Amino acid sequence: MVIPSAGNAAGAAAAYAARAGLAAHVFMPRDVPEPFLRECRAFGAKVTLVEGLITDCGRQARALAEKHGWLDLSTLREPYRIEGKKTMGYELAEGFSWELPDVIIYPTGGGTGLIGMWKAFSELEELGWIGPRRPRMVAVQAEGCAPIVRAFHAGEEFASPWENAATVAAGLRVPQAIGDFLILRALRESGGTAVAVSERELVEGARELAFLEGIYACPEGGATLAALKRLLFQGWVSRKERVVLFNTGSGLKYPGT
Numbered sequence: 001m002v003i004p005s006a007g008n009a010a011g012a013a014a015a016y017a018a019r020a021g022l023a024a025h026v027f028m029p030r031d032v033p034e035p036f037l038r039e040c041r042a043f044g045a046k047v048t049l050v051e052g053l054i055t056d057c058g059r060q061a062r063a064l065a066e067k068h069g070w071l072d073l074s075t076l077r078e079p080y081r082i083e084g085k086k087t088m089g090y091e092l093a094e095g096f097s098w099e100l101p102d103v104i105i106y107p108t109g110g111g112t113g114l115i116g117m118w119k120a121f122s123e124l125e126e127l128g129w130i131g132p133r134r135p136r137m138v139a140v141q142a143e144g145c146a147p148i149v150r151a152f153h154a155g156e157e158f159a160s161p162w163e164n165a166a167t168v169a170a171g172l173r174v175p176q177a178i179g180d181f182l183i184l185r186a187l188r189e190s191g192g193t194a195v196a197v198s199e200r201e202l203v204e205g206a207r208e209l210a211f212l213e214g215i216y217a218c219p220e221g222g223a224t225l226a227a228l229k230r231l232l233f234q235g236w237v238s239r240k241e242r243v244v245l246f247n248t249g250s251g252l253k254y255p256g257t
Helices: 008-020 034-041 053-069 080-083 088-095 112-127 146-153 180-189 197-215 219-234
Strands: 002-004 025-029 044-052 103-107 136-142 192-197 243-245
Touching: 002 008, 002 053, 008 025, 008 034, 025 034, 034 044, 044 053, 080 088, 080 112, 080 243, 088 112, 103 112, 103 219, 112 136, 112 180, 136 146, 136 180, 136 219, 146 180, 146 192, 192 197, 192 219, 197 219, 219 243
Parallel strands: 002 025, 025 044, 103 136, 103 243, 136 192
Antiparallel strands: none
């Protein structure tokens, strides 16, 4: 199998490939933090570093998948990742005794987690386990790479590519998400919104989660706390509402921050 990734997806794919005895080929941006590379190589994956962003990695990965007949695990080019990520929605519903929270704030790069949860909620209603009420979904991005935020507030159906994408949060440095229209649809159908936060805000958010909650979050997770503070200040979120923030990785993988 082959996968382009900014970090966590590559590590997960490499781990499962090792367990299944499959060859894993990983394409990552050259400037990805070192712990992501070490993790993939420890699992036996062949890692190729690419000059550029995850979109550049994707082009090389797809070309080799077609040439060699490899399974392409790029975001939304196979069914398995979104089916796996939708279980976050199941677990959330179970954890809230089958009554969903008011707001979900999710760090959004490729956006499969947000798309997967939205799919899960529809399935849960079809099963009769929850009613029609849905959380307001919030996509959070970094100011240095915010194509979904820009498209949402412009009322667009698709997000145009973000030029010169730059952020310390590797998982948010996705200049063009293939599932952009699905992300935007979920935000609008839920009555949600999209927020871009600064580098300082997302790093301080991660630090605050560690200091106050004992959660050593990645910068992507820190971005959700920064977004919550912004939305509380604006009055978009009430202090009486139940809000869930998603952290998508460990701060240990970001020694540079």
